[in-house]
Amino acid sequence: MLEEIIIAGFGGQGVMSMGQLIAYAGMLEGKSVSWLPSYGPEQRGGTANCAIVVSDELVGSPLVTRPTTAIVLNNPSFDKFEPRVRPGGLLLLNSSLVVRASGRKDIKVIEINATDLANDLGNSRVTNMILLGAFLEYRKIVSIESIVESLKKVLSPDKHHLIDVNKQALKKGASLVNIARI
């Protein structure tokens, strides 16, 4: 198994932490992982992205130019990364903010209005977790349980009360992919 993921959106959408959670969960499951942030002169509200590699073998390049999965949270990131998804790969869109549609027939496209759904859950900041839940349901590279386990380690104890809403968001995202399959 070799999964090369790019997650991209605005700074503040939780793009970086999503990637770190995948890497952390992969590590907990004994896989080889790497996480590489874009770190230009970025600013709040600007675009940000990170590359995650999860593999059964030692990770070679931590840099991902042709991802097997791109998770895209805003329009500028769609323009940049939609053409780069490898044939047969996955493009997961936050359709609450991405108004573009992909014309590509050689990849799987999943659209989820994650920001709206996060607002329904009462916390717009779990948009990223809804997408993460959907991604992991479709491409089972790590388990949701490992993500929750990672959350406990990544979040400082005073933020642990947020684990519940994050869990709900992960489950919500996963359930949407199930429905889409039926």
Place this chain on the structure above:
Amino acid sequence: MGKVLMKGNEVIAEAAVHAGCKYFFGYPITPQSELVAYMARRLPEVGGLFLQAESEIAAINMVCGAASTGVRVMTSSSSPGFSLKQEGISYLVGSELPAVICNIVRGGPGLGNIQPAQSDYFQVTKGGGHGDYNIPVLAPASLQEIVELIQDAFDIADRYRTPVIIMGDGMLGQMMEPVEFGEYSEPIGQTKDWATTGTRGDGAPKIISSLELDAESLEKRNEQLQEKFALIKEQEVRYETYEIADAEYILVAFGTVARITMNAIQKARKHGVKVGLIRPISLWPFPDKPFIETRNKVNGYLAVEMSAGQMIEDVRLAVNGCAPVGFFGRTGGVVPSQEEIYEKIMSFAGGLPV
């Protein structure tokens, strides 16, 4: 302790603490500022001292002072800041003081940018400061290797009384990977009887200095230094090879770029091109041996660097005209992709000029 997920810059810092480094003097600069911040928090916990100097020049001179007392000490910077340290580094060599200096290289020249680069290769391997000298330079490719090489760096520094440079790029500093910190113990039997810790009235005063006004005496001192460099060249060569047993073409790359080339090599092999990799880990001393062993067997070498072509000069010296040496590089903070390296391999193997 088990595996932990950390940023490269933090791994450098924690590995240094594990290796017994209790003193750090530095000045923040992207993309290595996390290293400085980590040391600021961590060193007081182990009874050490962190001090943010007023400049890189001050920091390297503080390193000179601390090293004179025989303690394990480190500083770090990125390209423009590393340039500022050159005078002090030359003084460290001249005074034969052990220290570890990290350069997390970014795009240059000048202020350049903050993206990954390897364009300080000449500066770290050929001197950089004034005078006749070389410094051992170690270039890790993964975060786990950082742990090993930082320990080696402190040991080499003490063994030969020399500064040692760790060279990484912005990508290595910023990325996260799982790492494990094993138990480390300093080599036994090393006494630093030269350290200026006071004579307590039982001997001559100890003096650490690089000043020698008499020409004949300074030449003698240079000869001693050259003997030391020759010994390091013999003892401290480090490299790794990948798929070179049957290789018809060999890529040469170090640090994170070497990892990217490995993906390209795997793809090229799937397409029937027998290609391998020599990865220098010590940039100085440069590993001549794997080139001497392969240069009469292969069809050519391809140096891949994040520079306009610097390591390639050492590759050419090692190959010594026995095989063609091609080059592919990106500059200014652009990281070569596995796809474009693959294209270069295919055209190089197809006999096209690179």
